Amino acid sequence: MVKKTGRPGYLQIADDLRKQINDGTLAPGDALPSIAELVKRYESSTGVVKSAIGVLRTEGRVIGQQGKGVFVRDASEAGAPGEPNADDPLMKQLSEVLAAVRDLGERVGRLEAAVYPATPRSDRPGK
Template structure:
C-alpha cells in the first residue's frame, strides 16, 4: 500500500518496483504484474500505476510490448543508460539557475553601458 508520506504514490511504487528489479526479485525478461494487480496491491488507481511504470520505462528499467505487457530489461542495458533520477534533475536545475544568474548580471552590465544616465550639470533646464 502507498504510504501518506508526502511523496507521490506513483514514485513510491516506482521505487519499490525498481528495488525489486535491482535485487533480482523481478529478473530480466519477467513481466511486471498487470496494472489491475498493481492497483489492487497498492490500493491506487490505474493512472497512478501507469505513471509509476512510465517512470521505470523512462529510466530504462522496463520495456513495454504492445499487447503482451511490460517486461524487466536486462541490467546491462539499464546500467548503460544515463540516470534520470531526482538528483540529476536537481543538478540540472542548479545549472540553469547559475546560468540565469550569469545572464542577469551580463544584461545589467549591458543596460548600464547602453542606457548610461546623463551627467547632471547642476543647473535646471526650464
Template structure:
C-alpha cells in the same frame, strides 16, 4: 501499499518496483503484473500505477511490448550513462509516451467541449 508520507504515490510505487528489479526479485524478462494487479497490490488508482511504470520505462528498466505487457529489461541491455545512442532511444521512448498521453488528453477535451456545446444549444 502506498503510504501517506507526503511523497506522491507513483514515486513510492516506482521506488518499490525499482528496488525489486535491482534486487533481483523481478528478474530480466519477467513480466510486471498487470496495471490492475499493481493497483490492487499498492491500493492505488490505475493512473498512479501507469505513471509509476512510465517512470521505470523512461529509466530503461522496463520495456513495453504491444499486446503482451511490460517486461523487466536485462540490466546489461540498459544503456550506459555515456551511451548517446541509448540516451536517444530513451528520449524517443519518453516522447512517444508523452505523445500518446497528450493525444488522450486532447481527445477528452474535445469530447467534453462537444458535450458542453451540445447542452448549451438545447
C-alpha cells in the same frame, strides 16, 4: 500500499518495483504484474500505477511490448537502437531531476510527519 508520506504515490510504487528489480525478485525478462494487479496491490489508481511504470521506462529498467505487457529489461540491453541511452546528456539531466524530485518528496514527507503527526481515525472529531 501507498503511504501518505507527502511523497507522490507513483514514486513510492516506482521505488518498490525498482527495489524488486534490483534485488532480483523481478529478474530480466520477467513480466511486471498487470496494471489491475498493481492497482490492487498498492491500493492506488490506474493513473498512478501507469505513472510509476512510466518512471521505470524512462530509467530504462522496463520495456513495454504492445499487447504482451511490460517486462524487466536486461541491463546489457541499455543503449539499443531507438532506446534511451544512459550516457546521453539529456538522460543524465532527467535522472538528476528524478533524483531531486525523489529527495524533495522525502523531505516534504518528513516535514509533514513532524508538523501533522498521524492520529487514529477514531480520535479525530467529526470523522
